[in-house]
Amino acid sequence: MRLFVAIEIPSEIRFALAALVNELRPLAPAARWVRAENLHVTLKFLGETDEAQLAQVRAALVAIRSAQAVKLDFRGLGFFPNEKRPRVFWAGMEASPNVAPLAGGIDQAMQRLGFPKEERAFTPHLTLARFNPPGIPTKLQAAVEQNQSREFGSLTAAEFHLIESKLKPTGAEYTTLQSLPFVAEK
Numbered sequence: 001m002r003l004f005v006a007i008e009i010p011s012e013i014r015f016a017l018a019a020l021v022n023e024l025r026p027l028a029p030a031a032r033w034v035r036a037e038n039l040h041v042t043l044k045f046l047g048e049t050d051e052a053q054l055a056q057v058r059a060a061l062v063a064i065r066s067a068q069a070v071k072l073d074f075r076g077l078g079f080f081p082n083e084k085r086p087r088v089f090w091a092g093m094e095a096s097p098n099v100a101p102l103a104g105g106i107d108q109a110m111q112r113l114g115f116p117k118e119e120r121a122f123t124p125h126l127t128l129a130r131f132n133p134p135g136i137p138t139k140l141q142a143a144v145e146q147n148q149s150r151e152f153g154s155l156t157a158a159e160f161h162l163i164e165s166k167l168k169p170t171g172a173e174y175t176t177l178q179s180l181p182f183v184a185e186k
Contacts, residue, residue: 002165003049003177005061005106006040009126013074013153014039017091020147021128027140031089031129035171039126041072041093043103043160046115053113058178060109061162064102065184071096072124074152077144080125085134089144090125091152099124102182106160158183 018036025033049057073094079086103122111117136144162178 001049001051001054002167003046003057004042004163004165005044005046005160006042006163007070007072007155007157007160008176009039009041009074010153010155013155016152017074017126017128020091020150020152024128024140024143027143028089028129028131028137031131032171033129034127038172038174039128040161040163040174041124041126043122044106044110044115044118046110054177056113057110058162060113061106061160061178061180064105064109064160064180064182066098066102066105066182067184068096068098069156069158069183070099070102071154071156072099073154074126075150077128077147077150078125079136083136083141086131086136087134088127089129089131089136089140090127093124093126095124102160 014036017039021033021036025031046057074091075094076092078090078092080088080090100122103124107118159179159181161176162180164175164177166173166175
């Protein structure tokens, strides 16, 4: 099974991002655009996981705690690794200071179970599209620049989710296996 850990986003943010994607999709029809229902903030991608390891993964995630909920303000657009050879088009966010340590705690817990440690610093974002081969049409670049300061909404989250991803010809299909509260009880 293919797994990841993520924060779900509320429908109003999903709708705002879907409206943007609908505007931009015709400018880059060869890109693989993410369906609105699949938008989420990935905290840790686990990848292919043996089903026998699922109980250990769940037990490790249950132990993850933060002193407070996380706050995410969705705004801005960009590309990974950069605009010259982009592979990913993303919507950015300003995150409360506890988001990176939360993702780091999940990463450390999963590393103890044998999952590879993240090599890159945690950068919270929503993937909107992928480019293969890398590169973006000029019209899309111009539209992204025009929408650079566009805001999509905010959320406060006190739980994350263990999600299974099934790859299908029509795109990834996600199933939430478990929702896990991470705010320490007072």
